[in-house]
Amino acid sequence: MIIGRYLIREITAPFVRVLLILIVLFATYSTADLLSDAASGLLSASSIAELVGLKLLISLEVLIPIALYIAVVLALGRMNGDSEVTAMLALTIPPWKIFGSIVNVSVMLALAVGVLSFFGRPWAYARLHEMAGYAAVTLHTDAMEPDTFYVGQHGQRVIFFARRDSPGAPAQDVFVQIRHEDYTQIISARLANPLQGGWQSGVSQVHLLDAHVYDIARDGKTTDQVVDAGDLILNPNTDRGPGADYSAVATPSRKLLGSTGPADIAELQWRLSTPVSTILLGLLGIPMSVSRPRQSRYARFGTAILAYFAYYLLFTSARTWVQHGVVPSVPGIWWVPGLLALFLLSTLVKPLIALMHGPRPA
Incomplete structure (x- = not known):
C-alpha cells in the first residue's frame, strides 16, 4: 500500500502541474481571442469570463488525458533515471504493482472525463450558442x-x-x-x-x-x-435574434442515443470514447517512458508528444469523417482507439520485461 500510494503521488503531482499549465495557456489564448470582440463593441467585458470558462469546461475532456499522458511519461522517466524502478524490483515488488497504479489513476480520471464529456460538454455548448445568439442582436455602443x-x-x-x-x-x-x-x-x-x-x-x-x-x-x-x-x-438592438440552428454538440446525450444522423452519431461516439482514450493514453505513457541507460530521463519526451498529436489528429479526423458520412457508424471512430489498444497490447510486454530485468544494455 505504501508503494502504491507513492506511485500514485508521483503521477498525480506532475499531472496537476501540467494540467494547470495547460489551463492557463488555454485561458490566456481564449481571452486574447475574445478581447478584440470586446474592444469593437461586439462583446461585453463581463461576458469574457463566462465565455472563457465555458470553453475551458469543453476543453477539459482533451486537456485531462494529455496531462495524464505527460505525467506518466515524466513520472516513470524520472523513476527510471533515478533507478527507483530497479530498487523496487530488487525489493521483489512485482511489475504489475506499477502497472496497476497507473491503471487506477487512469480509470479515476476517465470517469471524470466521461462526466464532463457526456453532460458538461453539451451544456457548455448550448450556453455558448445562447450567448452567441445574444451577441448577434446586441451591441455595446x-x-x-x-x-x-x-x-x-x-x-x-x-x-x-x-x-x-x-x-x-x-x-x-x-x-x-x-x-x-x-x-x-x-x-x-x-x-x-x-x-x-x-x-x-x-x-x-x-x-x-x-x-x-x-x-x-x-x-x-x-x-x-x-x-x-x-x-x-x-435602441439599435432587436428584441431577439434568429432561431438557433440545430447543433449536435449542444444536444443532450440522451437525445443522441436514438438518432441516426451522421453528425449525431459522430458526436455520441466522441463523448463515449473520450474516457476510453483517457485510459489508453495513460497506459501509452508506460512504453514511452522507457529509456536506455545513461540516456536523459526526458530523451523520449519529444517522441511521446509526437505520438500524442498523431493519435489526436487521427481521432478528430475520424470524427469528421463520420460526421460527413465518409466512414459509416460501424466502425465509426472506434477504430482509432482500437488501433491504439492493439499497439499497447503488442508493446506493453516489452516495458514490463524491462521493469523485471532492470535497464537494458546500451
Missing part, C-alpha cells in the same frame, strides 16, 4: 470607435460615426441603418449619447440629438416617411 462600420444581426444593422473624444463620450455625425421586415430605416444624428444603466435592464438605448429618420419601403408601394427630431431615444 459605449465601446465603439470612430471611423469604423459596425455590422451586426447578419447584416441587418450598420452603425457608423465620424468622431468621438473618448470611449463612452458622445459620438458625433452618427449614421445608423436598420433593416426591418418590410422597410429599411436610416437614421442620421449630430450627437449620440449612450444612456447609463441600460445594460442592467437588458436594453441598450442611445440618446440622439438633431436626428433625421428615413423609413424607406422595399416593396415599392408603401410611401416613404421622413421624421426630423431634436431628441430621439433609439
